[in-house]
Amino acid sequence: MKRNHFWPLFALMVVIQVIVCNFAPPVPYMTVSILPALILFLPIGFHTFQDLLLAFVAGILVDLLSDGIPGLNVAALLPVAFLRRSITILVFGKELYARDESVSLEKHGTLKLSVAILIVQFIFFIIYIFIDAAGTRTLWFCLLWLVLSMATSYPVAFLAVSCLTKKNKSGWN
Amino acid sequence: MVSVGNALAFILMETAALSMVMHGDEVRKSMFASIGHGFMAVVLGAGDSVKDYFSLRSQNAALARENSVLLSEISAYRKMLSDSDGRIAPHPVEDNFSYTPATVVRMSRNRQHNYFIIDKGFEDGIYAQSGIITAKGAIGIVDAVDRHCSYCLSFQNSSISISARIGRRGPVGKLVWDGKTNDRGTLKEIPLQTRFSRGDTVWTSGHSSIFPTDIPLGITGEARIMNGSTYDIDINLFENFSSVRYVTVAYNAGREEIMGLENLVEGLE
Numbered sequence: 001m002k003r004n005h006f007w008p009l010f011a012l013m014v015v016i017q018v019i020v021c022n023f024a025p026p027v028p029y030m031t032v033s034i035l036p037a038l039i040l041f042l043p044i045g046f047h048t049f050q051d052l053l054l055a056f057v058a059g060i061l062v063d064l065l066s067d068g069i070p071g072l073n074v075a076a077l078l079p080v081a082f083l084r085r086s087i088t089i090l091v092f093g094k095e096l097y098a099r100d101e102s103v104s105l106e107k108h109g110t111l112k113l114s115v116a117i118l119i120v121q122f123i124f125f126i127i128y129i130f131i132d133a134a135g136t137r138t139l140w141f142c143l144l145w146l147v148l149s150m151a152t153s154y155p156v157a158f159l160a161v162s163c164l165t166k167k168n169k170s171g172w173n
Numbered sequence: 174m175v176s177v178g179n180a181l182a183f184i185l186m187e188t189a190a191l192s193m194v195m196h197g198d199e200v201r202k203s204m205f206a207s208i209g210h211g212f213m214a215v216v217l218g219a220g221d222s223v224k225d226y227f228s229l230r231s232q233n234a235a236l237a238r239e240n241s242v243l244l245s246e247i248s249a250y251r252k253m254l255s256d257s258d259g260r261i262a263p264h265p266v267e268d269n270f271s272y273t274p275a276t277v278v279r280m281s282r283n284r285q286h287n288y289f290i291i292d293k294g295f296e297d298g299i300y301a302q303s304g305i306i307t308a309k310g311a312i313g314i315v316d317a318v319d320r321h322c323s324y325c326l327s328f329q330n331s332s333i334s335i336s337a338r339i340g341r342r343g344p345v346g347k348l349v350w351d352g353k354t355n356d357r358g359t360l361k362e363i364p365l366q367t368r369f370s371r372g373d374t375v376w377t378s379g380h381s382s383i384f385p386t387d388i389p390l391g392i393t394g395e396a397r398i399m400n401g402s403t404y405d406i407d408i409n410l411f412e413n414f415s416s417v418r419y420v421t422v423a424y425n426a427g428r429e430e431i432m433g434l435e436n437l438v439e440g441l442e
Contacts, residue, residue, distance in 0.1 A: 022281070023283075024283075025283040025284070026283065027283065027353070028282065028283055028284050028285055028287070028329070028352060028353065029285075029352060029353060030283075031284070047179075048176070048179040048182075048183075049178070049179055049182055052179070052182055052183055052186055056186050056190075059190070063193075067281065067288060068284065068286065069194055069197050069286055070193045070194070070197050071189075071190040071191065071192070071193025071194040071197070072194055074186070074189075074190035074193070075187060075190035075191050075193075075194055078183060078186050078187050078190060079183075079187070081183075082179070082180075082183040131191075131194055132284075132285050132286065132331075133285065133331070134331075136285075136331040136332070136349075136352075137285070137331065137352055141352060141353075
């Protein structure tokens with residue numbers, strides 16, 4: 001996908017996330033989020049500061065437009081943006097940055113893509129649930145919340161990422 | 174690898190985000206005043222309106238039931254008056270509360286911090302920190318007020334608790350949402366020496382200045398001993414939050430006086 005297609009797609013994904021936040025989760029101990037995967041698969045050429053800035057903007061928009069706790073999505077998303085480079089190198093290898101190529105389903109396969117998505121979702125939901133529950137819920141309740149959120153968010157995020165990286169082998173470059 | 178600049182930017186942004194989380198109430202109130210939740214209520218409430226249209230039959234049935242209960246209460250009072258040969262004057266109960274009917278236009282039920290928006294604002298006589306009640310329970314507290322709509326924290330919000338009593342004269346505890354269902358709560362901090370049985374009715378205690386006293390909330394279920402010192406009791410709520418539409422806003426005119434007194438005492442301490 002060409003980089004000039006990035007911004008409309010990014011905006012569309014944020015709008016989808018707002019709709020999901022407002023209407024989708026059927027139970028209160030389940031959170032569906034594609035934001036961590038969206039941040040993970042930003043163009044490889046983006047610097048960490050740009051990742052942080054985009055994570056902040058996307059998170060605050062979702063918080064404002066879905067009437068949740070202001071700052072909750074931002075606080076959970078920023079660590080994902082901060083660790084994006086390390087996670088990408090860990091899962092896909094250093095050569096990705098050396099060749100300045102983006103991640104795609106065709107090149108890297110389902111397994112690697114899934115592992116990367118699950119890592120960022122785990123980081124995101126651990127922080128999200130820790131802040132949202134804030135001493136009001138038991139450990140078992142939070143664990144159930146984490147498992148259900150990851151189980152429901154993973155297929156949605158995988159679908160979104162595979163759609164974004166499908167048509168062009170170089171992803172969002 | 175990670176540069177010092179990026180690490181500093183991350184720390185700065187994360188601190189700002191956590192600060193927003195901690196001062197959520199102030200941020201929400203300023204958002205309410207600036208971005209116009211009336212618009213949000215219209216846009217996001219559209220889905221709720223469609224759903225409500227298809228539940229009109231059950232809403233009407235609930236209103237008819239409530240009407241019949243009120244009529245029977247009026248009838249009982251009239252009989253009491255006629256039996257007393259005019260010795261009892263029909264004094265209104267002086268509880269300082271004023272009541273305003275309102276309609277819920279948008280309600281979230283799918284997270285741990287839920288809220289709802291009602292179609293009445295400060296021009297309709299709604300004040301912040303008023304209680305929202307129905308015939309079947311207390312359902313929330315007004316948090317921020319706009320001209321013609323108000324943002325309310327739902328009982329289905331992990332930061333809300335209601336002072337509740339088992340029976341008319343029983344022990345008082347904190348009623349909180351269980352976090353999972355639309356019609357269950359937990360009554361916390363009930364002393365171990367208390368006697369109660371399954372099926373006892375739970376009422377608002379009147380100990381807070383937000384809700385009037387003796388509003389029925391639910392019935393007691395299973396009890397558990399917590400830390401060897403108090404009971405946590407499951408409560409089956411009378412109100413099912415999946416079908417709340419028509420509500421009443423209860424404002425305590427004496428609240429400011431009570432708050433002023435509390436602040437004075439805190440200042441002396």
